[in-house]
Amino acid sequence: MIHSKWLTGAALAALTSIAQAHTHLKEAAPAEGSTVKAPESIMLMFSEAAKVTALTIQKDGDKEQKLAPLPTEAAAHVMVPAPKLAPGKYTVSYRVVSDDGHVMSGKVHFTVSDTAK
Numbered sequence: 599m600i601h602s603k604w605l606t607g608a609a610l611a612a613l614t615s616i617a618q619a620h621t622h623l624k625e626a627a628p629a630e631g632s633t634v635k636a637p638e639s640i641m642l643m644f645s646e647a648a649k650v651t652a653l654t655i656q657k658d659g660d661k662e663q664k665l666a667p668l669p670t671e672a673a674a675h676v677m678v679p680a681p682k683l684a685p686g687k688y689t690v691s692y693r694v695v696s697d698d699g700h701v702m703s704g705k706v707h708f709t710v711s712d713t714a715k
Contacts, residue, residue, distance in 0.1 A: 621696040628708035647672040648694035
């Protein structure tokens with residue numbers, strides 16, 4: 599019985615470490631929730647190298663725009679030029695595939711303001 603509980607605990611710990619091993623967004627510029635002057639580029643930094651399969655930006659109320667060029671190789675640090683951004687609220691959406699085949703997607707929200715520092 600004690601041996602069985604130990605094995606169950608070890609298995610759960612192993613599964614937890616595997617689940618936490620998937621790629622996740624560590625940093626973005628502009629940062630989540632920030633107010634900035636119109637950026638020249640969009641930067642995403644992931645916990646490990648991943649292949650970006652989709653990257654878009656959308657101003658509230660407008661159509662989504664694809665950001666390009668996307669990196670051709672897996673990378674932990676991704677930077678792409680930003681289109682000309684007028685003041686307003688924006689959402690950057692991304693989808694990446696990690697080396698283990700796990701697909702991860704997310705969004706970063708920020709505001710462009712002429713008066714931001």
